Each structure stands twice: as C-alpha cells, then as structure tokens.
Amino acid sequence: MSQVKEKEIQELSDVTVRFAGDSGDGMQLTGMQFSDTTAWIGNDLNTLPDYPAEIRAPAGTLYGVSGFQLHFSSVDIHTPGDTPDVLVAMNPAALKKNLSELKKNGSLIVNKDAFDQKNLKLADYQTNPLEDGSLDGYEVHQVPISSLTANALEGLPISPKEVARCKNFFALGLMYWLYNRPLKNTEDWIQLKFKKNPEFIKANTLALQAGHKFGEMTEVFTTRYRVEPAKLPKGTYRNISGNEALSLGLLTASVKSGLPLFLGSYPITPASEILQYLSNYKNFGVKTVQAEDEIAGITSAIGASFTGHLAITTTSGPGLALKTESIGLAVMTELPIIVIDVQRGGPSTGLPTKTEQSDLLQAVYGRNGEAPVAVLAARTPTDCFYMAIEAARIALKYMTPVIFLTDGYLANGSEPWRIPHAKDLPKIDVKFRTEKEGFFPYLRDENLSRPWAIPGTPGLEHRIGGLEKAHITGNVSYDPDNHDKMVRIRAQKIKNIENDIPDLQVEGDTEGDLLVVGWGGTYGTLIEAVTQARAAGYKVSLAHFRYINPFPKNTSKVLGKFKKILIPEINLGQLSKIIRSEFLIPVEQFNLVRGLPFKVADIFEKITDILGGSNGK
Amino acid sequence: MANNVEVKTAKYTAKDFTSDQDVRWCPGCGDYSILAQVQRTFPEIIETPKENVVWVSGIGCSSRFPYYMDTYGIHGIHGRAPIIATGVKIANPELSVWVATGDGDLLSIGGNHFIHSCRKNIDIKVLLFNNRIYGLTKGQYSPTSEKGKVTKTTPYGSVDYPFNPLSLALGAEETFVSRTLDRNPKHLQEILKRAGKHKGMAFIEIYQNCNIFNDGAFFKLSEKETKDDSVLILEHGKPMVFGKDSSKGIKLDGAKPTIVDITNGKYSKDDLWVHDEFADSPAHAMILAHLDDNPDFPTPIGVFRQVIKETYDAGIARQIEQVTGKKGTGDLEKMLLGGNTWEVN
Numbered sequence: 006m007s008q009v010k011e012k013e014i015q016e017l018s019d020v021t022v023r024f025a026g027d028s029g030d031g032m033q034l035t036g037m038q039f040s041d042t043t044a045w046i047g048n049d050l051n052t053l054p055d056y057p058a059e060i061r062a063p064a065g066t067l068y069g070v071s072g073f074q075l076h077f078s079s080v081d082i083h084t085p086g087d088t089p090d091v092l093v094a095m096n097p098a099a100l101k102k103n104l105s106e107l108k109k110n111g112s113l114i115v116n117k118d119a120f121d122q123k124n125l126k127l128a129d130y131q132t133n134p135l136e137d138g139s140l141d142g143y144e145v146h147q148v149p150i151s152s153l154t155a156n157a158l159e160g161l162p163i164s165p166k167e168v169a170r171c172k173n174f175f176a177l178g179l180m181y182w183l184y185n186r187p188l189k190n191t192e193d194w195i196q197l198k199f200k201k202n203p204e205f206i207k208a209n210t211l212a213l214q215a216g217h218k219f220g221e222m223t224e225v226f227t228t229r230y231r232v233e234p235a236k237l238p239k240g241t242y243r244n245i246s247g248n249e250a251l252s253l254g255l256l257t258a259s260v261k262s263g264l265p266l267f268l269g270s271y272p273i274t275p276a277s278e279i280l281q282y283l284s285n286y287k288n289f290g291v292k293t294v295q296a297e298d299e300i301a302g303i304t305s306a307i308g309a310s311f312t313g314h315l316a317i318t319t320t321s322g323p324g325l326a327l328k329t330e331s332i333g334l335a336v337m338t339e340l341p342i343i344v345i346d347v348q349r350g351g352p353s354t355g356l357p358t359k360t361e362q363s364d365l366l367q368a369v370y371g372r373n374g375e376a377p378v379a380v381l382a383a384r385t386p387t388d389c390f391y392m393a394i395e396a397a398r399i400a401l402k403y404m405t406p407v408i409f410l411t412d413g414y415l416a417n418g419s420e421p422w423r424i425p426h427a428k429d430l431p432k433i434d435v436k437f438r439t440e441k442e443g444f445f446p447y448l449r450d451e452n453l454s455r456p457w458a459i460p461g462t463p464g465l466e467h468r469i470g471g472l473e474k475a476h477i478t479g480n481v482s483y484d485p486d487n488h489d490k491m492v493r494i495r496a497q498k499i500k501n502i503e504n505d506i507p508d509l510q511v512e513g514d515t516e517g518d519l520l521v522v523g524w525g526g527t528y529g530t531l532i533e534a535v536t537q538a539r540a541a542g543y544k545v546s547l548a549h550f551r552y553i554n555p556f557p558k559n560t561s562k563v564l565g566k567f568k569k570i571l572i573p574e575i576n577l578g579q580l581s582k583i584i585r586s587e588f589l590i591p592v593e594q595f596n597l598v599r600g601l602p603f604k605v606a607d608i609f610e611k612i613t614d615i616l617g618g619s620n621g622k
Numbered sequence: 623m624a625n626n627v628e629v630k631t632a633k634y635t636a637k638d639f640t641s642d643q644d645v646r647w648c649p650g651c652g653d654y655s656i657l658a659q660v661q662r663t664f665p666e667i668i669e670t671p672k673e674n675v676v677w678v679s680g681i682g683c684s685s686r687f688p689y690y691m692d693t694y695g696i697h698g699i700h701g702r703a704p705i706i707a708t709g710v711k712i713a714n715p716e717l718s719v720w721v722a723t724g725d726g727d728l729l730s731i732g733g734n735h736f737i738h739s740c741r742k743n744i745d746i747k748v749l750l751f752n753n754r755i756y757g758l759t760k761g762q763y764s765p766t767s768e769k770g771k772v773t774k775t776t777p778y779g780s781v782d783y784p785f786n787p788l789s790l791a792l793g794a795e796e797t798f799v800s801r802t803l804d805r806n807p808k809h810l811q812e813i814l815k816r817a818g819k820h821k822g823m824a825f826i827e828i829y830q831n832c833n834i835f836n837d838g839a840f841f842k843l844s845e846k847e848t849k850d851d852s853v854l855i856l857e858h859g860k861p862m863v864f865g866k867d868s869s870k871g872i873k874l875d876g877a878k879p880t881i882v883d884i885t886n887g888k889y890s891k892d893d894l895w896v897h898d899e900f901a902d903s904p905a906h907a908m909i910l911a912h913l914d915d916n917p918d919f920p921t922p923i924g925v926f927r928q929v930i931k932e933t934y935d936a937g938i939a940r941q942i943e944q945v946t947g948k949k950g951t952g953d954l955e956k957m958l959l960g961g962n963t964w965e966v967n
Contacts, residue, residue: 045964190962234966243961253958260954267713287945289952292712292938296705297738304702308678308709311696312717316709334699424963427954460694460710460717463673468641468688470697471681480643481689 012221013228019078020184020232021086024176025103026095026116028071029061031173036073037419038177042190043077044244044421047234050077051529052246053085053602054417058274058357065119065127070102079233083385083529085418087604091183093176095119095150097128104140112144114179116172118151146225150175150216157215158208167205171212178216185231188213240423247386247415248275250422251345252282254393255317256289261394262401262433264315265290269305271298271324274357275413276347279319299327303344307331310340311469313437313459315397319345322364323354325408329372332406336376336495338469339447339455341400341407343393344378348412348525350600359600360413362525363576368408369554369583375492377499379403380554382410384528387422389415392551398433399502404454410553412526412575414602438465446479452505453498502555509557513539513546518616520567522592524550524580527573527603534608543616550580561588571595571615573608634665634672641692647683652804652830653751657690659810660749667818668718675718678707680727683758684751684830687722701732704739707746708934715935718818721748725766726756729785733765739823740794742934747817747824750787755836773835787827788911788926792904797929798824799907801922804831805844809855809923816925822933843921856910856924861894864920871895872913879909881919899928 022039026032033054040052053074062069076086091112094100096119107113120135134140135147154172161168174191181188192210199205220226245253259266270280272295284293292314296302303318310316320328325346335342348364350356368380379399383392389411396409438444438456441464447455458465467479475482476490511520512532523531528549535547548563550556564570564584572581573595581594595611597603639661647653668675675693679685681700688695698706703721711719728736728750739746755773756762763773763780766787770779791799798820802813810828817824829840842848854864854872862872869885874895882889898906907927914921932940946952 041962045962047964047966237966239966241959241963241965243959243963245961256952256957257954260952265713267709269709286952286957287942288949289957290942290946292942294708294712294938297734300702301705301708301735301738304698304705305709305712307698308696308706308711309713310709311694311706312676312710312713314713330699331702338696423966424958427958459714460676461674461714463671466673466693468677468691468695468697470679470688470695471699472697 012226014185015228015230017230017232018080019076019082020091020230021074021076021089022091022093022180023072023074023089023103023106024093025070025072025099026173027064027099028057028059028069029064030071030095031170032056032071032073032095035173035177036075038191038194039180039186040075040419041194041244042181042186043075044242044419045190046186047237048077048079048232049082049235049237050075050244050420051082051085052076052417052419053414055601056358065096065098065124067098067102067128070099072099072103077232079235081235083533084605085602087606093180095172095176097124097130097134100134101128101130107143110142110144112146113140114146114148114176116150116176117147118149148179148219148225153215153219154212157211161204161208161211163204163208167208171208174209174212175216175219178213178218179220180216182217182220183226183229185229188217237421238423242421242423244419245387245422246417246419247383247389247411248278248347248417249282250387251383251389251393251411252279254390255283255315255343255397256286256291257390257427257430258394258397258433259289259291259315260427261430262315262397262435264313264401264435265292266317267306267309267314268293268317268319269296269302269309270294270319271296271302273299273321273324275349275416276319276321276324276345278416279345279347299324300331303328303331303342304334306342307335307338307340310335310342311338311459313457315401316341317343317345319347321347321349321357322351322367325364325367326371332378332408333372333374333376334471335406336372336378337471337474339404339495341404341457343396343400344406344408346408346410347416348410356600358413360526360602361575361598361600362412362527363579363598364410365524365553365576365579366582368410375496377496378554379405379407379499379502380410381407382525382551382553383415384525384549384551386415386418386420388551390422394430394433399505401433401435402454402505403452403498403502404457405499410525415526437462441465445477447474447477449494452501453494500555503558506552506557508559509548509550509563511546511548511563514544515546515563516566517544517546518567519543519545519569519571519612520564521545521547521608521612522550522564522570522572522580522584523547523574524553527575530603530605530608531573533605534612537605537609538612543612545612545616553580553583556587564588564590569593569615571611573603573611575603634668636661636665638672639664639692641690643689645690646686648834650833651683652753652832653684653687655804655807656749656751656810656828656830657687659807659814660691663811663814663818667815670716670718674716675720676707676710677720677722678703678710679722680732681758682724682727682756683832684722684724685727701727701730702735703727704732704744704746704748705735708739708742708744711744711746711935712938715745715939719746721746723748723750724757725750725752725754725764725787729765729787729790737790737794740791740796740825743795743797743822743931745822745933745935747820748826750825750827751830752787752827753830753832753836754784754839755832757832757835761835786911789908791825792908792911792927796825797822797931799911799926800825800924801827801829801926803829803840803843803923805840806923813925820928821930843923852920854913854920854922856897856922856926858897858899858925861891861896863891863894874909877905877909879913879919899925901927
C-alpha cells in the first residue's frame with residue numbers, strides 16, 4: 006500500500022446522515038447496515054427509512070427515490086435528526102429530492118458517474134448541478150462510485166448489471182471510513198446473506214473494502230470523523246426496529262401467559278413484517294395464518310381467542326377500517342384480542358410507506374353501536390416491545406379487544422435496545438373457567454370481566470355471538486332494560502382499566518406555563534424540543550400518552566396544573582378533540598400532516614411562539 | 623374407505639345435543655328438519671366427548687342454529703363463519719368444528735371465505751342451508767336464486783345468473799362435495815354421517831324449503847309424484863339409475879350425459895355412467911354438478927366428490943412439530959438475545 010497523508014480526525018457528538026438513491030439501489034439495506042454497525046460499536050442512534058410505495062420505480066426518476074436517514078451520537082438522542090449533516094446521493098434524482106433538507110454547509114457525497122444527460126433529464130435538471138454552481142455553499146465530494154466499483158470488481162464472473170448493483174456497498178465502505186466504523190459487521194452479514202452465491206460474497210465484500218480504501222487514498226476527503234460510544238446504562242444491547250420489538254413483545258406475552266400465540270393477518274404496509282417475523286417462531290408454538298383478507302385475519306383470531314389462544318391481528322389504517330365490524334363482535338362476545346394498527350398516511354390507500362397519527366379517532370370511536378375498547382400507543386421503537394406485552398395483559402385480564410397503535414416511523418425506525426432478561430418480565434395470569442357449578446357465560450368478576458370457558462371444558466358448553474346477551478345468563482335478549490344495562494357494563498369494564506395502568510408522567514416540572522401533550526410515535530421529537538426549550542429557560546413540560554382509552558386516572562389533574570396546553574399531532578387534531586371533549590379545557594394544536602415525523606425545530610418554534618419571547622422565561 | 627367404518631356404540635342421545643333455548647324459526651321451515659337430523663345423527667357422528675364440539679354460524683335464519691345445539695358455539699357476523707371456524711380448528715385440532723350457514727351468508731357476503739376454506743382444506747364441516755332466498759331480511763333474492771326471480775328487490779325479475787354452489791366448491795378444490803335435501807331425512811342423515819367422517823373440509827349443500835318467502839322451491843325433488851323422475855341418487859361404484867321403477871339411466875358419451883331408457887332392451891345398466899366419488903379429476907363431478915342445468919335431467923344428490931389430502935390445521939401442527947424438533951422448544955431468553963448484540967459495561 007502506498008504511503009498516504011495522515012488525515013485529520015475530528016470529534017463529533019452527533020451526526021445525521023441520509024442515504025438516497027433509486028429504490029433499486031439498495032439504500033434501505035445500506036442504511037440498515039450502517040445503523041447496525043453504528044449500534045454495535047456503541048453509539049446511540051435513531052433511524053428514519055423513507056421510501057416510496059413503488060418497489061422499483063423506473064430508474065433515475067424522482068418518484069423512485071428511496072432514502073434512509075440515521076442520527077447517531079455519543080449523547081442521548083431521541084430522533085432521527087431534523088436535517089442531515091451528510092447526504093449521500095447516488096443519482097441526480099436523489100440529489101434533487103433531498104438537497105433542500107441538507108444542512109447549510111452540509112456535506113454532499115455524490116456518485117459523479119450517475120450525472121449523465123439521461124439521468125439529469127429524468128431528474129428535471131436543465132444543467133448539471135455539479136457544474137453550474139448551484140451546489141456552492143455545500144461541501145461537495147464528487148466520487149465516481151459506479152466506475153470505481155466496476156474497477157474493483159474487474160475480472161469477477163458476474164454481469165455488468167450485477168457489478169452495478171454492488172455500488173451501494175462501495176458507498177457504505179466509504180462512509181464507514183469517513184466515520185471510523187469497522188467493516189466486520191457488514192462483512193459477516195454479506196457472508197450470511199449470500200451464502201448460496203460465493204461470487205456475490207466476493208463482489209460485495211470487495212466493493213465494501215474498495216470504498217473504505219478509497220477514503221483512505223483519495224485527496225477528496227481531508228478529514229474523517231469520530232463519534233465516541235454513548236454512555237448507555239450497563240447491559241446487553243441490540244439494535245431493533247419497532248416492528249421487530251413488537252413481535253418479540255407478543256412472543257414474550259405468549260410465553261408469560263402460557264397461551265399459544267395465534268396471528269391472523271393480511272399483508273399490508275407497514276405492518277407485514279410482524280407477520281413475517283412471527284411466522285419464524287414455530288418452535289414457540291406460534292400459529293400464523295396469512296388470511297384471505299383483513300376480515301379473515303381478525304375473525305380467525307376471534308375463533309382462536311374463543312378457543313383459548315393469545316389471539317392477535319395486525320394491520321394498518323385501511324385494514325383497521327375493514328376489521329371494524331369484527332372488533333364489534335369481539336366487544337359483544339367479550340373475547341380478548343389484540344388489534345395492532347401500524348398507522349400510515351391516509352385516507353384510503355393514502356401514503357402507504359409514510360407515517361401518520363390519523364387513526365386515533367377510528368381506534369377510539371370508529372365502530373357501530375356503543376363499542377368501547379382499550380386503546381394503547383407505543384412511543385418509541387423499543388417501547389413497542391413493552392406496550393405489546395401491556396396490550397396482551399389488558400386484553401386477557403379484561404376479556405376485551407385492545408387496539409394497539411404504532412406507526413410507520415416506529416415500525417421501520419430502529420434504536421439500541423437494552424435487552425431485558427426473560428425472568429425479570431412479569432408473568433401474565435390467565436384463568437380459564439373449569440368449575441361447572443354456578444357457571445354462566447356472562448357472569449362478572451371484580452373487574453366486570455366474564456369467564457373464559459374454552460371448548461373442550463366438560464359441562465361448560467355455551468353459545469356466544471353478536472346478538473345482545475342477557476346479563477349473567479348470556480341468552481339472546483332483546484329486553485330494553487337489559488340492553489341499557491349491558492351497554493353500561495361494557496363501558497364500565499373498559500373504564501375500570503384506569504385502575505390498572507400507570508399514572509401519566511410529566512417530564513419537567515409538574516406545573517408551569519405550558520404543557521406539551523403528545524401520544525404515540527412523536528415522543529422522541531417532543532421530548533427533545535421540550536428539553537431544548539427548558540434549557541433555554543422556558544417553563545414547559547411534556548406529558549406523553551401511551552394509554553389513551555381509558556386515560557390514566559390522574560390525567561385531569563396533570564392537565565390542570567398548566568396555564569396552556571399544546572397538543573402536536575401528525576393529524577388535524579384528533580387527540581385534541583378527545584381531550585377537549587373529555588376534560589372541557591381549551592388546548593392549542595400543532596398539526597403537520599406530511600407523512601413524516603415532526604422536526605424538533607418545528608416544535609421548539611411553536612413552544613417559543615406560544616410562550617413568546619421572554620414571556621414565560 | 624374411511625367413510626364406511628362402522629361407528630362404535632354411541633354414548634350420547636339426540637337430547638344431549640339439544641339446548642334449553644326455544645327454537646325460533648317459522649313453523650314449517652326446513653331448518654327444523656335439518657336440526658332434527660343433526661341432533662339424531664350426532665350421537666353416531668361425534669366420536670369425541672361433546673365438549674369438543676363447536677358450532678359456528680354467520681348471519682341469517684340458518685345461523686341461529688348454534689343456539690339450539692347444546693355444544694360450544696359462536697353466532698358470528700355475516701359471512702365469516704368458515705373463517706371463525708378456521709381459527710377455532712387451528713387453535714385446537716382436537717375439536718369437531720361445524721358451520722351452519724345460508725346461501726346469502728356463504729355465497730354472497732362470505733363468498734371469499736368459502737372458496738379459501740375449500741382451497742385450504744381446513745377440517746371443518748360446512749352445512750349450506752340453500753333456500754334460494756333471503757329469509758331473515760324478508761324476501762330479497764339471493765346468489766342462488768334463479769335468473770328472472772321476482773322478489774322485493776327484483777320486481778321485474780332478477781337479471782343476474784345464480785351460483786351453482788357445488789360447481790363453485792369443485793372449482794375451489796373442495797375435498798368433500800355433497801348435496802342433500804331437508805325433506806329427505808334419511809338421505810340427509812347419511813350425508814351428515816359421511817361428512818362427519820371426512821378428514822378435511824366437508825361441504826353439504828342442503829336444499830331447504832323457506833315456506834314463507836320461497837315455498838316449494840324444491841318440491842319437485844321431494845314430492846311423491848315427481849321425485850323419482852327428478853332426483854338422481856348418487857352412489858359410489860353404482861350405475862346412475864333413476865326414474866319410476868328405476869327405468870332410466872344416465873349414459874356418458876365423452877363429456878356429454880344423455881338419458882337412456884333401460885327397459886326397452888336397447889340399453890342396460892352396463893351401459894350407464896358409473897359414479898366414482900374418488901376420481902382424480904374433478905371433471906366428472908363437475909358434469910354432475912351441472913347435470914340439471916338442462917331441466918330434462920334429474921338433480922343429483924349424494925357425494926359428488928371426495929379427496930383425501932393433508933388438512934390445513936394438520937399442516938400447521940406438522941410444521942410446529944417439525945421446527946420444534948429441529949430447533950428445540952423456544953427459549954425466551956435466547957430469543958430476546960437474538961441478533962447482533964453488544965455489551966455496555
């Protein structure tokens with residue numbers, strides 16, 4: 006190896022990187038590999054995959070651009086970063102779509118080879134941005150990624166097309182060099198992934214190494230960066246996405262309750278991965294059914310619940326709409342099921358691959374009749390694990406459907422997870438009714454739950470169904486007073502859950518000028534913005550809901566301690582509506598429905614707007 | 623054949639399967655006969671303790687059925703009975719799972735679940751109460767109503783063509799395809815027993831009279847004067863003979879059935895089409911399913927086709943067993959620690 010000039014190493018506390026390219030360029034894979042390696046060497050991190058619904062849109066087009074943003078650090082972070090410090094653009098379309106997001110003076114790494122006439126035209130560039138001065142103000146690194154990859158792979162028995170597909174590994178290798186990351190993690194991954202194709206192992210590994218070496222040798226880069234490991238609590242960690250954490254949570258609930266897991270589901274973005282993950286765990290007794298439609302997904306789960314399984318269905322907004330009537334059946338039959346809605350942009354098919362919080366009202370109210378259910382929401386990717394267990398606990402204890410909301414951002418985003426020990430996770434008590442004496446299907450216990458008597462239990466043969474049931478006996482009843490009574494019992498049963506969930510926590514002082522109130526996947530952004538505003542002297546705190554129906558018992562008290570309430574949501578104010586109607590208090594809203602997570606700066610600005618200049622400091 | 627196995631002495635009686643609920647169908651409804659034949663034959667059919675029996679239904683007159691059976695039961699929502707039943711069966715393959723459904727429930731709103739249940743060969747028994755009308759909503763036409771039928775929603779006659787439920791089932795790879803009628807209790811009992819013994823999904827189309835909204839729809843097949851000439855009783859391995867004094871038969875020329883007289887010496891039983899329930903191809907069963915498209919032909923009843931292959935629930939159980947055998951019973955701690963981990967000290 007020839008002697009190269011020692012490069013300067015600069016220390017950073019946090020960096021936001023975005024990889025962008027064609028949907029066929031492997032940007033999601035590149036981003037995930039960078040994330041895994043970054044987590045593995047001990048940085049805190051948070052990711053935001055951002056890809057189109059089309060699988061492989063025509064190459065070079067603007068609508069085919071796929072992006073993956075990650076934020077990593079030596080300090081505690083909660084968001085994927087507002088604006089990237091570095092943008093890796095694999096073609097002109099990727100540059101055009103992402104440049105406006107890049108930080109002023111940010112660093113830009115472009116695949117120079119891709120900036121030909123054809124691609125420039127596809128991206129609607131009249132002139133080549135690499136030559137016309139429009140990138141002045143950015144630190145531009147033009148790297149001929151395609152040709153350097155081709156050079157590195159020369160002589161390998163693979164087609165030019167296959168060579169071209171290795172260029173993301175070149176880019177990844179270069180980024181590993183730039184940010185001082187080891188190649189090993191990705192090299193191991195390549196070995197595993199392509200174990201059936203030794204030539205691809207060779208090609209991708211060579212491309213990765215070539216990218217790394219290029220960083221070292223070239224004059225293009227004069228500085229490389231170091232981000233020290235974050236000071237995380239002691240323990241064993243893994244990097245995990247929301248969907249995977251959720252799947253593990255459901256499995257844990259199955260083990261801890263002693264009930265076999267049944268998942269009836271129909272593939273839908275961004276929830277399909279849960280069905281994919283869980284179908285692997287057959288040695289845990291998991292039964293997965295890829296049903297013929299959304300309704301079959303939930304109704305098969307209702308059948309399995311009747312038969313004593315931990316029954317689950319997973320979906321996104323359009324699927325939740327289809328399952329509505331069946332949720333009503335589970336309300337009426339008082340059977341435990343978990344309905345998981347990984348929210349995406351709506352209405353209708355909407356923005357399948359983007360995130361949104363607009364299914365809240367559907368979850369809380371969207372059924373015919375008085376059909377109350379418990380509604381929970383996870384706040385971070387790793388929280389999906391714990392709230393999945395909570396969803397199971399509540400469903401089983403209260404014999405009720407539980408709607409568990411996550412969203413596209415939580416589902417695909419990942420963060421380091423301090424893995425709990427199986428033995429430290431609490432057991433979930435389940436009792437099936439077996440005594441014949443005094444049995445009625447709609448008897449009530451102290452929580453108003455009815456007994457769970459499953460087929461196969463001698464002497465407890467009984468019928469349940471969607472028709473109104475007489476109190477206690479469970480016979481079909483059209484009696485007016487009975488109906489009124491049953492409607493109230495079902496409502497009270499859900500209300501009783503409030504005695505069994507943690508209080509609403511306030512982060513910051515428990516009284517002050519402004520309480521920011523959030524729910525679900527916006528937690529990271531909100532806590533970061535509130536922390537910044539507090540550091541700037543504002544009297545602002547955060548209360549973030551994970552339990553939405555019922556609300557924690559202390560909610561009214563918490564809200565009452567603040568002069569103003571601000572509810573930011575990625576919808577047009579759905580939690581705001583519920584809070585206003587439940588507590589008869591005025592709230593301010595902040596709503597931005599772009600299919601993307603909020604930016605910390607937006608929330609910070611709104612907080613300072615409301616508290617105004619020095620007012621409130 | 624699994625179907626011809628002698629049943630051991632029953633320990634239950636019809637009464638054991640009768641619930642304490644008042645039956646609320648219209649007097650004279652064909653559903654009463656179906657309920658009675660089920661309760662009568664169940665002591666013979668059910669080879670498991672009765673707590674292992676589950677009845678599932680959807681919506682419609684027929685779907686009240688589970689309330690009248692003293693077994694476990696779910697009265698579900700419209701069209702979803704087969705898939706609710708699928709969930710029950712997968713959760714506990716030891717259970718004997720039965721579905722009561724109607725032509726609207728199974729073939730209109732629940733059509734999708736029906737064909738997919740057939741395809742999957744889930745081990746449930748589906749009784750289609752086909753009265754060719756919507757009863758519980760008071761007299762609208764159904765997906766099995768004949769074209770041109772005048773009903774409350776088709777005052778000028780319906781313009782759509784009906785489903786042929788057996789043809790649909792055969793097309794969906796159903797493994798037990800049969801037909802019987804409410805007013806032939808003996809035959810209904812026989813078919814119930816056969817279906818009960820079938821390992822896999824069993825589908826029984828039961829022609830059922832709705833005496834309020836579609837009275838007499840199948841009388842041709844049940845009344846003394848007409849039934850002999852109108853019904854062809856299928857029996858495996860036997861030539862297809864029908865008509866008063868067994869005077870007529872069905873001859874198959876290629877794919878074309880013809881009716882022949884076997885009394886005039888020109889044709890004998892030896893010339894007739896011999897029914898084969900277990901034929902590899904569904905083609906002949908399909909011809910039979912469409913036999914009475916031509917009104918000159920009789921309507922076949924009996925078992926049209928039976929296929930033995932792995933059931934869906936058995937497939938799921940087998941995979942769990944195989945994977946567990948290979949990987950060992952799941953260990954939660956190990957599962958949580960899966961993936962790329964690192965230590966922070």
